[in-house]
Amino acid sequence: MSLTSIEICAGAGGQALGLEQAGFEHVSLIELDAAACQTLRINRNNWHVTEGDLRHYSAEKWKGVDLLAGGVPCPPFSKAGKQLGNEDERDLFPEAIRLVSECKPQAVMLENVRGLLDSVFDEYRAKIISDLKKLGYAAEWRLLNASDFGVPQLRPRVIFVALKKSDAAYFNWPSALIDPPPTVGEALFDLMAANGWQGAKQWRERASDIAPTLVGGSKKHGGPDLGPTRAKKAWASIGVDGMGIANDAPEKDFVGMPRLTVRMAARIQGFPDHWQISGKKTSAYRQIGNAFPPPVACAVGTQIQKALNAAAKPKLKRA
Secondary structure, eight states: OOEEEEEESOTTSHHHHHHHHTTEEEEEEEESOHHHHHHHHHHOTTSOEEESOGGGOOOGGGTTOSEEEEOOOSTTTOTTTTOOGGGSTTOOHHHHHHHHHHHOOSEEEEEEEGGGGSGGGHHHHHHHHHHHHHTTEEEEEEEEEGGGGTOSBOOEEEEEEEEETTTGGGOOOOOOOSSOOOOHHHHHHHHHTTTOOTTHHHHHHHOOSOBOOOOOOOTTSOSOOSOSHHHHHHHHHTTOOTTOOBSSOOOTTOOSOOOOBHHHHHHHTTOOTTOOOOSOHHHHHHHHHTSOOHHHHHHHHHHHHHHHHHHHHHHHHHO
């Protein structure tokens, strides 16, 4: 029987898809962005998607759900921003804790950017763990790199996992895969060559490393590109023009560095090709760039599932 979950700040569904692959059945998903909600609906018409502000969402009707998971907004902790933490109006960790208190899940999984590990947030991380402890959970965090789980980019993310104190001993963090992830050239060659580009094979050889961390950007800034100057230089080193997102793969006689398409960016992020991204190019790219790679979510979710199943067995025997 599937374990149940609530997905908050669901975005384009990267974490939700990974957790589904790990055996969780989503009973409710909440997301503010209209285009992202449409992405969720067109890919899974059986998911119950609520479009709205998390601050106005209640989880009380889902008491006893197995997992509450989500990726609360990153800007309050990102090095690309001002790192205002709890002084940033976009900080939704307190709302996540409120929802935990409302639905009392068996487990909690929250992810965010690496900037949350900066010393300025030491007290903040400790408070999250303390708040969960008061609610009866043993929580810990771990820095995981997406590249350790088959995703062709580094993408370090901070993951908080909390289980009820009686169950926490059954949880183990996932181990990195033995095989290295594909390079950008290996991952994207067929898409780059889709229109018969004569330079595709040569480009594949040049794109012989994993990608820099893909960034989604903010609605407060301009159109889609692959990040700040430093990131664009890293992309250029593997033969990708990071100044924007292309509508299509390079044509047969294209000369120069190609740009990624939305579908290419989705593959770099670990989405399967069948996962449709709703909205225009800028909106679609932002959804992808802000997503949590499904393979990483699946790896962590699988370990949570194993822990909950293992914890349930002794209880069944005692009963």
